[in-house]
Amino acid sequence: QVQLVESGGGLVQAGDSLxxxxxxxxxxxxxxxxxxxRQAPGKEREFVAAVNRSGIRTAYADGxxxxxxxxRDNAKNAVYLQMNSLKPEDTAAYYCAADRTSTxxxxxxxxxxxxxxxxxxxxVSP
Numbered sequence: 001q002v003q004l005v006e007s008g009g010g011l012v013q014a015g016d017s018l019x020x021x022x023x024x025x026x027x028x029x030x031x032x033x034x035x036x037x038r039q040a041p042g043k044e045r046e047f048v049a050a051v052n053r054s055g056i057r058t059a060y061a062d063g064x065x066x067x068x069x070x071x072r073d074n075a076k077n078a079v080y081l082q083m084n085s086l087k088p089e090d091t092a093a094y095y096c097a098a099d100r101t102s103t104x105x106x107x108x109x110x111x112x113x114x115x116x117x118x119x120x121x122x123x124v125s126p
Contacts, residue, residue: 002026002098002115009094009120012086016124020081022096022117029077030054033102035113036070036081038092038122045095049081050106059106064090086124093119 008020020036035050049070050059058070069082079096097113099106107113 002029002032004096004098004115004117006094006096006117006120009122011123011125013125014087016086017082017084018086018122020083020094020096020120020122022079022081024077024079024098030074032098032100032115033106034070034072034079035097035099035106035108036079036094037097037110037113038090038094039119040092043092045110047108047110048094050099050108051079052102052104052106057105059108061108083122086122088124088126091122091124093121095119 003025005023030053033052036048037045038048039045047061051070051072055072067085072079096117098115099113
């Protein structure tokens with residue numbers, strides 16, 4: 001299995017930027033598609049962004065498209081989420097996740113991801 005540890009969350013103001021990182025250890029990182037999800041208090045966990053094994057193909061939720069960018073560095077066993085123009089509605093715990101089965105397009109479905117990190121909190125004030 002793979003272990004995932006997120007970092008980079010914090011308290012920012014609307015319009016600011018943050019870069020989340022997810023460090024992976026264990027199995028060969030490049031064998032996994034990676035995703036970012038988020039969960040706000042009282043809400044279900046939702047898809048944010050995903051990237052395929054090679055890093056070439058990405059997918060985004062409509063609400064973050066054009067503001068967030070997912071990337072990965074297989075040499076460093078890491079995946080990143082660059083978040084720009086943050087809004088108060090982006091406030092949530094952000095989780096990275098690994099999907100062993102996807103080979104082409106990264107998946108948006110939570111159930112496709114077998115391994116999860118513990119999350120990092122992002123709070124955006126108005």
